[in-house]
Amino acid sequence: MGFRARYTGLIEKYRDRLPVHDDTRIISLGEGNTPLVKLHNLPNLLQKDVDIYVKYEGSNPTGSFKDRGMTMAVTKAVEVGSQAIICASTGNTSAAAAAYAARAGIRAFVLIPEGKIALGKLAQAFMYGATVLQIRGNFDQGMSLVKKVAETAPVTIVNSINPYRLQGQKTASFEVVEALGFAPDYHCLPVGNAGNISAYWMGYCEYYKDGVTNNKPKMLGYQAEGAAPFLQGAPVDYPETVATAIRIGNPQSWNKALAAQQESGGWFDKLSDEKILEAQKMLAQHEGIFCEPASAASVGGAMRDICSGKILEGSRVVCTLTGNGLKDPDTAIAQCHSVKQVAIAAELPAVEKAILDYMK
Numbered sequence: 001m002g003f004r005a006r007y008t009g010l011i012e013k014y015r016d017r018l019p020v021h022d023d024t025r026i027i028s029l030g031e032g033n034t035p036l037v038k039l040h041n042l043p044n045l046l047q048k049d050v051d052i053y054v055k056y057e058g059s060n061p062t063g064s065f066k067d068r069g070m071t072m073a074v075t076k077a078v079e080v081g082s083q084a085i086i087c088a089s090t091g092n093t094s095a096a097a098a099a100y101a102a103r104a105g106i107r108a109f110v111l112i113p114e115g116k117i118a119l120g121k122l123a124q125a126f127m128y129g130a131t132v133l134q135i136r137g138n139f140d141q142g143m144s145l146v147k148k149v150a151e152t153a154p155v156t157i158v159n160s161i162n163p164y165r166l167q168g169q170k171t172a173s174f175e176v177v178e179a180l181g182f183a184p185d186y187h188c189l190p191v192g193n194a195g196n197i198s199a200y201w202m203g204y205c206e207y208y209k210d211g212v213t214n215n216k217p218k219m220l221g222y223q224a225e226g227a228a229p230f231l232q233g234a235p236v237d238y239p240e241t242v243a244t245a246i247r248i249g250n251p252q253s254w255n256k257a258l259a260a261q262q263e264s265g266g267w268f269d270k271l272s273d274e275k276i277l278e279a280q281k282m283l284a285q286h287e288g289i290f291c292e293p294a295s296a297a298s299v300g301g302a303m304r305d306i307c308s309g310k311i312l313e314g315s316r317v318v319c320t321l322t323g324n325g326l327k328d329p330d331t332a333i334a335q336c337h338s339v340k341q342v343a344i345a346a347e348l349p350a351v352e353k354a355i356l357d358y359m360k
């Protein structure tokens with residue numbers, strides 16, 4: 001039996017499709033190569049003949065898709081001799097920036113909305129050693145501060161306005177095409193700052209242009225009802241949602257995302273917080289897949305559009321689950337208040353009785 005070479009991250013794998021040189025020092029944590037899992041139970045529950053796959057980005061090194069972009073952005077920052085990176089974040093970008101900066105041996109400054117990021121993400125930023133600046137404001141205010149400060153301070157912005165971020169993130173589409181042997185009919189994503197949907201579209205178009213696949217998906221972008229600038233057709237001043245990762249009112253990649261939706265013949269739609277959490281719980285309880293709330297917007301939106309017939313029967317649908325459920329334990333536990341939590345004696349009869357009681 002032969003052994004395959006150790007997987008060493010997406011830049012090495014897609015080197016000829018990414019802007020790196022032979023002698024570029026690559027900053028990688030082995031990101032990418034994430035599972036594309038076919039759902040078995042949700043399609044049955046919907047009673048529709050549709051293949052649904054989830055691209056589980058929660059299995060990246062810091063638990064979200066941001067690692068794909070961050071390996072590129074930090075590699076390029078180091079290449080030009082940058083000593084510090086900076087980002088505004090709803091949590092996942094800051095975790096990824098902090099980790100890749102640690103790996104590179106440079107400094108990371110992260111601006112996050114005070115009290116509005118999930119606990120796991122905060123723990124990550126602290127633990128990886130970033131300088132955490134909690135602002136009394138939202139992501140959009142943080143983003144605008146980052147852009148201003150980078151004009152004078154010696155820092156490289158690693159938000160998705162950094163073009164290398166989208167270059168890294170486009171590799172997720174490559175992996176989907178390679179796993180299926182074709183592009184799906186629909187690709188569903190949660191949309192916040194709108195970089196990821198733009199990156200996926202870039203990846204699909206690149207493989208299409210080069211003849212790796214002869215089809216492209218319709219791109220479907222789902223936003224939280226309280227943070228849905230694409231549905232409003234204008235920025236939202238005070239975005240609010242339980243899905244804090246996508247609590248964004250003024251997406252930086254607006255034009256690119258709109259082009260992706262229009263060129264692909266897809267659409268944007270919005271979901272209530274209740275529907276987002278319902279989808280998160282359904283994925284966990286019927287498929288054994290735990291994603292964070294924002295991620296579940298893709299599956300929640302897809303399920304609704306499958307039921308209504310907007311997504312046609314016989315289709316192949318891919319939903320990106322952008323982040324790991326462990327990122328946001330508070331929201332998860334708050335949703336499971338109906339789960340019986342009982343403490344019992346550490347004795348066999350007590351355990352036996354508890355099992356019998358539960359089986360009733």
Ligand code: F0G
Binds near residue numbers: 089194292
């Ligand atoms: N899902 C998760 C889990 C996210 O963290 C984000 C964005 C998105 C979806 C939306 O992706 O911005 O490319 O449209 N999080 C950013 C952050 C904004 O700071 O971590 P997008």
